[in-house]
Amino acid sequence: MLTRIQSIKTLSLATATALTLALTGCQTMGMDGTADAPELASTLTSTDGNEVTVGQVVLRPVETGVQVYGEFMGLNPNSTYALHIHETGSCGNGGKYAGGHFNPTDKPHGHPDEEASHVGDLPNLETDAEGKAVINYVNNDISTTPMQDDSVYNRSFVLHDGADDYVSQPSGNSGDRLACGIIVAS
Numbered sequence: 001m002l003t004r005i006q007s008i009k010t011l012s013l014a015t016a017t018a019l020t021l022a023l024t025g026c027q028t029m030g031m032d033g034t035a036d037a038p039e040l041a042s043t044l045t046s047t048d049g050n051e052v053t054v055g056q057v058v059l060r061p062v063e064t065g066v067q068v069y070g071e072f073m074g075l076n077p078n079s080t081y082a083l084h085i086h087e088t089g090s091c092g093n094g095g096k097y098a099g100g101h102f103n104p105t106d107k108p109h110g111h112p113d114e115e116a117s118h119v120g121d122l123p124n125l126e127t128d129a130e131g132k133a134v135i136n137y138v139n140n141d142i143s144t145t146p147m148q149d150d151s152v153y154n155r156s157f158v159l160h161d162g163a164d165d166y167v168s169q170p171s172g173n174s175g176d177r178l179a180c181g182i183i184v185a186s
C-alpha cells in the first residue's frame with residue numbers, strides 16, 4: 001500500500017513538472033533575458049506607394065509583458081519619430097486603414113509608462129547620425145495571443161513623420177503616417 005501511494009505521488013509530480021514545462025516552454029528566457037523565439041513580427045514599409053522597408057519589429061512574450069524590439073533605417077538623421085500600435089491590421093490608403101491607436105481600455109493618449117495611456121502607445125524613436133533607430137521596450141499591457149482583448153496580433157505598427165508629445169489628443173500630434181506594418185505570426 002505504501003509503495004503504491006509513493007508511486008502515485010511520484011507520477012503526479014512528474015506530470016505536474018511536464019505540464020509546467022509545456023506551459024512555459026515557449027517563454028524560456030535566453031541569455032539576454034528575452035524569450036527563445038519571437039511570436040509576432042512586423043515589417044514596416046513606407047506609405048508613399050514605393051513600399052520601402054524602414055523597420056522590422058519582433059514581439060516576444062517576456063516575464064513582465066511583451067518585448068517590442070525593432071530596428072529602423074533610412075530615416076532622417078538625429079530626428080524623433082512617433083511609433084504606435086494601431087487597432088486595425090491594414091495599411092491601405094496611406095496607412096489610414098490602420099485606424100486609431102489600439103485602445104481597448106478606453107484611456108486617453110499619453111506616455112506609455114503612464115497609467116493614462118493607450119495600450120498601443122510606445123516611446124518615440126530617436127535616430128542616430130545615420131538615420132537608424134532601435135526600440136527595445138517592454139509593454140505590459142499587451143499580449144501576443146490571438147483572440148484576447150489585449151492581443152496585438154493582426155493589428156498594425158504606424159511610424160509617424162513627427163514626434164509624439166505624449167499629451168495632445170488623440171494621438172500626440174505625431175504627424176502624417178510615414179510607414180506602416182501589419183503584425184503577423186513570425
Ligand SMILES: [Cu+2]
Nearest residue numbers: 083084158171
Ligand atoms: Cu500612431
